[in-house]
Amino acid sequence: MAYLDINNVVKRYEGHTALAGVSMQVEQGTIYGLLGPNGAGKSTLIRIINRILAADEGTVTLNGKQMTDDDITHIGYLPEERGLYKKMKVGDHIVYLGRLKGMTKADAVASMHWWLDRFDLKEWENKKVENLSKGMQQKVQFIGTVIHRPPLLIFDEPFSGFDPVNAEQLKVEILALRDQGSTILFSTHNMASVEEVCQQITLLNHAQVVLTGSVDEVKQQHKKNIIAVQTPDTIESNPDLFTILPPDPVKKQDTYIKLAQGVQVRDAINWLNEHYRLTGFTEVLPSMNEIFIETVKSKNAENNE
Amino acid sequence: MNKLGLIIAREYMSIVGRKSFIVMTLGMPLLFIIIMAVPIGLAYLNDKGSDTQQIAVIDETGRYASALHSDDMYNFVAINGDTVANAREFYNKANGSLDAIVIIPHNVDSTGAVNIYSEGTITPALVMTVRNALTDTIETAHLAELGIPNLQQMVDKAHVNVDVRSIKWSEAGEQESSTDAAMGLGFMLSFITYMFVLMYGAMIMNSVIEEKTNRIVEVVVSSCRPFQLMLGKIIGVGLVGLTQMAIWIVMLAVVGMVAGSAFGISNVSPDVVSPEALASAKDMGAIESIMRQTLSINYTPIIISFVLYFIGGYLLYSSLFAGFSSAVDQPSDASQFTTPIILIMVIAVYAGIACMNNPTGPTAVWCSMIPFTSPVVMMVRIPFGVPTWQLVLSLALLIGTALLITWFAARIYRRGILHYGQKASFKDLFKWIK
Numbered sequence: 251m252a253y254l255d256i257n258n259v260v261k262r263y264e265g266h267t268a269l270a271g272v273s274m275q276v277e278q279g280t281i282y283g284l285l286g287p288n289g290a291g292k293s294t295l296i297r298i299i300n301r302i303l304a305a306d307e308g309t310v311t312l313n314g315k316q317m318t319d320d321d322i323t324h325i326g327y328l329p330e331e332r333g334l335y336k337k338m339k340v341g342d343h344i345v346y347l348g349r350l351k352g353m354t355k356a357d358a359v360a361s362m363h364w365w366l367d368r369f370d371l372k373e374w375e376n377k378k379v380e381n382l383s384k385g386m387q388q389k390v391q392f393i394g395t396v397i398h399r400p401p402l403l404i405f406d407e408p409f410s411g412f413d414p415v416n417a418e419q420l421k422v423e424i425l426a427l428r429d430q431g432s433t434i435l436f437s438t439h440n441m442a443s444v445e446e447v448c449q450q451i452t453l454l455n456h457a458q459v460v461l462t463g464s465v466d467e468v469k470q471q472h473k474k475n476i477i478a479v480q481t482p483d484t485i486e487s488n489p490d491l492f493t494i495l496p497p498d499p500v501k502k503q504d505t506y507i508k509l510a511q512g513v514q515v516r517d518a519i520n521w522l523n524e525h526y527r528l529t530g531f532t533e534v535l536p537s538m539n540e541i542f543i544e545t546v547k548s549k550n551a552e553n554n555e
Numbered sequence: 556m557n558k559l560g561l562i563i564a565r566e567y568m569s570i571v572g573r574k575s576f577i578v579m580t581l582g583m584p585l586l587f588i589i590i591m592a593v594p595i596g597l598a599y600l601n602d603k604g605s606d607t608q609q610i611a612v613i614d615e616t617g618r619y620a621s622a623l624h625s626d627d628m629y630n631f632v633a634i635n636g637d638t639v640a641n642a643r644e645f646y647n648k649a650n651g652s653l654d655a656i657v658i659i660p661h662n663v664d665s666t667g668a669v670n671i672y673s674e675g676t677i678t679p680a681l682v683m684t685v686r687n688a689l690t691d692t693i694e695t696a697h698l699a700e701l702g703i704p705n706l707q708q709m710v711d712k713a714h715v716n717v718d719v720r721s722i723k724w725s726e727a728g729e730q731e732s733s734t735d736a737a738m739g740l741g742f743m744l745s746f747i748t749y750m751f752v753l754m755y756g757a758m759i760m761n762s763v764i765e766e767k768t769n770r771i772v773e774v775v776v777s778s779c780r781p782f783q784l785m786l787g788k789i790i791g792v793g794l795v796g797l798t799q800m801a802i803w804i805v806m807l808a809v810v811g812m813v814a815g816s817a818f819g820i821s822n823v824s825p826d827v828v829s830p831e832a833l834a835s836a837k838d839m840g841a842i843e844s845i846m847r848q849t850l851s852i853n854y855t856p857i858i859i860s861f862v863l864y865f866i867g868g869y870l871l872y873s874s875l876f877a878g879f880s881s882a883v884d885q886p887s888d889a890s891q892f893t894t895p896i897i898l899i900m901v902i903a904v905y906a907g908i909a910c911m912n913n914p915t916g917p918t919a920v921w922c923s924m925i926p927f928t929s930p931v932v933m934m935v936r937i938p939f940g941v942p943t944w945q946l947v948l949s950l951a952l953l954i955g956t957a958l959l960i961t962w963f964a965a966r967i968y969r970r971g972i973l974h975y976g977q978k979a980s981f982k983d984l985f986k987w988i989k
Contacts, residue, residue, distance in 0.1 A: 264986055297973075300777040301777075302773070302776050302777055302781075302973070319780065322777060322778060322779075323778075325777065327773075327774065327777040328774075329770070329773040329774060329777075331770045331773065331975075332770050332771075332773070332774060333769035333770030333771045333774075334769065334771055335569065335766075335769065335771055336769060337569060337573065338565075338569065346561065346565055347774065347778070349561055350558055350561060350562075350775065350778035350779055351778050391774075394774065395774075
């Protein structure tokens with residue numbers, strides 16, 4: 251049974267539908283990518299899970315039980331548009347957020363010290379938030395999200411505002427939290443990070459789920475039977491088996507071939523091996539970015555028809 | 556500590572801990588003192604800086620010139636022999652060294668008229684000095700002329716200021732009610748409510764908008780109910796207001812005690828009593844009588860109802876401020892919503908003033924029932940005595956409406972805090988309530 255089960259959730263606003271029956275299942279201890287273009291309904295869905303908004307129809311269950319207001323203490327939420335009280339001291343601020351999530355003062359203080367130490371922010375504990383750099387503020391924000399060790403974490407564009415070094419540190423922390431058993435819902439436009447960290451994804455478009463599954467499955471489903479072949483020879487097209495694609499502007503040394511309908515990779519490689527001096531080959535799977543763009547475009551084209 | 560408590564504590568500390576709060580709290584009374592002291596100081600400098608004016612006095616009676624005493628401002632010089640007819644000639648001969656000529660005609664005893672002549676400006680201060688000095692002297696002289704022994708004492712004894720005391724028949728018998736003090740107290744209390752709501756309503760507004768603009772609000776409402784956040788803000792800011800008031804009351808009390816002891820010293824040394832001190836001693840007497848009246852008021856019902864009306868009024872208006880300000884992104888956009896609130900408050904204060912002279916008239920009764928004006932108007936009425944049923948009804952209406960408005964405001968608030976960009980209209984707010 252899924253840890254977080256979203257079942258046929260509908261949310262309507264005056265004049266438009268933000269979610270038209272969305273379902274998804276998030277397994278415990280995994281990182282789940284919630285993808286979709288702007289305005290697809292991601293934020294609305296996240297706010298419903300956080301109980302900031304109420305669904306008009308459908309259910310959200312957490313660990314097999316219908317969610318109630320008390321469950322918000324089990325969630326850590328990092329919104330896309332985020333900020334802190336500028337005039338508060340860093341330590342006080344983190345403790346405040348922890349206590350709002352139901353921690354005792356002593357627990358919150360201990361946890362705050364542990365996290366500040368981990369992010370090398372110890373000497374900033376008694377400084378006001380406004381004196382921190384933007385990157386440091388983002389770290390404080392992250393600590394405020396995870397301080398109560400919630401079993402469910404929701405990150406909306408967590409890497410925005412981080413430089414590559416800090417983004418890497420953040421990624422390590424997120425993976426560590428997953429390994430400790432936290433379930434993570436991850437909403438982003440950054441497809442590279444989806445491929446790096448997510449096991450499962452759901453793609454929302456126009457208030458509906460248009461694609462769902464594990465990252466590997468999705469890639470297999472969308473593969474175009476393209477193989478990158480490495481050989482010093484010039485390969486001629488063989489219409490029975492494959493056609494030659496134009497070379498990739500970056501990896502010029504590879505030859506890209508597209509297999510004809512029904513042809514197995516093994517057959518094509520065997521034939522190539524007989525006729526050319528093959529040094530290597532790789533099956534080319536589409537990037538999540540390509541899948542995202544392709545799916546959204548084709549769905550929008552369908553809607554316009 | 557529960558979440559509401561946490562939010563209240565944070566809100567309170569975030570304002571009280573600010574430097575601007577400390578500056579404001581200590582600076583406001585100072586500002587008042589400066590505003591009051593500056594005109595007095597400037598007038599003093601004005602008097603002090605001017606040259607002593609040379610005033611010639613032509614006294615046809617020959618009896619009253621000595622009543623005009625020279626001081627730093629005026630040097631009165633009695634002129635003998637000259638008559639009214641050549642006064643102008645005399646003035647011109649002085650060639651500018653003379654500022655004015657006071658002529659006391661021979662028939663001043665019957666007409667009571669004195670003239671001042673000059674080619675320059677005759678200041679109101681000179682007119683007043685001459686009038687005050689001569690009035691007393693001539694009056695005393697007239698009494699003396701009658702030749703009746705101890706007449707002055709008899710006149711003083713006959714002199715009377717009618718003291719009208721209003722006595723109310725109640726079940727407990729006769730009870731002296733003191734309208735002046737009651738009026739003052741009532742108006743002061745309603746004005747406190749008005750000021751408090753306006754000042755701290757604006758503070759709530761800033762706090763709501765600040766949370767919205769720095770985007771912390773979404774994190775906070777993922778940890779608590781928006782209603783808790785709004786209520787915590789209202790209570791937290793309310794406590795800030797009470798703290799500020801308490802500090803001001805203590806400051807006032809200290810200043811009052813210092814001033815009181817200063818007056819006390821001047822009272823125990825009568826040999827150095829100056830006319831100014833005498834005048835202020837008279838004022839002190841008036842203040843004392845008001846104080847005595849003030850003490851005769853039965854405070855318990857007034858204080859209890861003040862607290863209830865204050866809470867009701869504050870809750871009503873501050874939740875309006877909180878709800879409306881949640882719908883805007885910047886304080887400058889808030890005026891379309893806050894202007895109506897302030898307008899209603901101003902109307903309430905005018906109604907309160909109108910009700911002071913007739914606290915049982917129809918305007919007074921109606922305005923003390925309508926929840927938006929009752930916190931101000933009822934406080935004006937209460938010191939005069941209000942029928943219990945009216946008090947209960949008015950309070951029930953106020954508390955009921957305040958809770959209803961708080962509920963509406965909470966519905967607006969939970970939508971408003973997550974609403975960015977396009978400015979919300981009143982129409983949007985009604986949609987959000989639904």
